[in-house]
Amino acid sequence: MARTIGAPRGTRDLLPEATPAWDRVEAVARDLSRRYAFERVETPLFEQTDLFARGLGESSDAVEKEMFRVAGAKGSDEEAAPWALRPEPTAGIVRAFIEHGMHVRPGPLRLTLIGPMFRYDRPQAGRYRQFSQWDVEVIGDAGPAVDAELIELGQRFFTDVGLTDVVAHVNSIGDATCRPGYRDALIAYFAAQEERLSEDSRRRLRVNPLRVLDDKDLAPDLAAGAPRGVDHLCDECRAHFDGVRSLLDALGVRYEVDHRLVRGLDYYTRTAFEFYIAGREGQQQALGGGGRYDGLVELLGGRPTPGIGFGIGLDRTVLAMEEQGTMLPPQPALVAVLGASEDQARRLRVASALRDAGLAVRPDGSSRKLGKQLESGAKAGARWAVIVGDGDALALKDLASGEQRDQISLEDVVSAVSG
């Protein structure tokens, strides 16, 4: 026998028993996208590596350690891997916004996509090399109302998929005016205790001191005493953050201010947020996250335009639903169409007519004994069996109760099964 080949490490096959939960989260995401007036976009799964290096920052984990490089064919000009699989969609969407001159459209633009992302990280539960996000972006609105609207939208998503106890963590990390002062304060504070920092944090301290705050190995007392972003905000950033908070209060959104929340990508300014199951805070646990990126469009070559968005991890959402035992809406009842006769055409015609009426139908095309066909229909999850006899006669068997009605018309089958 030939050696079998497995799926690549850090990827997963979603088998039929897993997909109803995925159908549910995707349906909720699409429905909310429509109700919140987001328009769908799609961008390539791979982009020029430079887009991510410039957009997400050279020192972000996604760029520094986790880039999934894509090479062209052997011997081609692209053999040296000028592309990378997208680790996240925001940079690609902003690239498309600039490339297609979308700033001339009536704004602010509200864009959304659902799709796979790729990060070459060490796989573990809830962390995969290929995972899916529901992403929303609003480009051209400086807030703070839209900031509150998006945080409320994220919360509504988790409620609608049936999760309980989701909390939004919210922070403001300032802008080009006040961030430098905050960075200096962090560097001064941590440099004085440098020997207590992890190797990663020591390396990062001078490049990106904010990231030291979300190092999971940071000693609790060091974390608690660290300068807080909110104490270093300039007047505009402070007014913006106060605005976001009072709007969240007015909307009744469940949130808490989290002074350690800094986000892992470099494009963020001002509002940053993440969603967690209460008590499950910590790296790798975030169900979703996002924030404002008021400098990104300009950084990627467009005219200065504010932006904000979030990405919700669908894999982690489904895992959390499994952990909480979230009920899924019942699947529509499946109907098996069986027949004792050899007349397969009649079985297919009856199946087709039932499908015209909107039912889900699984015909049995075999010439096995009726009992065997009933048995395999029930095993396949059918709730009803329609038995095609000779002539026009149909019988309807309720596979749950065993009750059977003979000599029943197609219309009566449809109303019995739909009722």
Ligand code: HAM
């Ligand atoms: P992010 O925080 O890097 O943000 O990712 C968003 C969510 O994707 C995470 O909260 C998590 O649920 C999920 N996720 C990330 N990495 C993995 C992984 N390796 N395996 C499974 N799930 C994962 C962004 O990607 C930003 N683009 C969000 C955004 C949009 N900001 C502004 N607009």
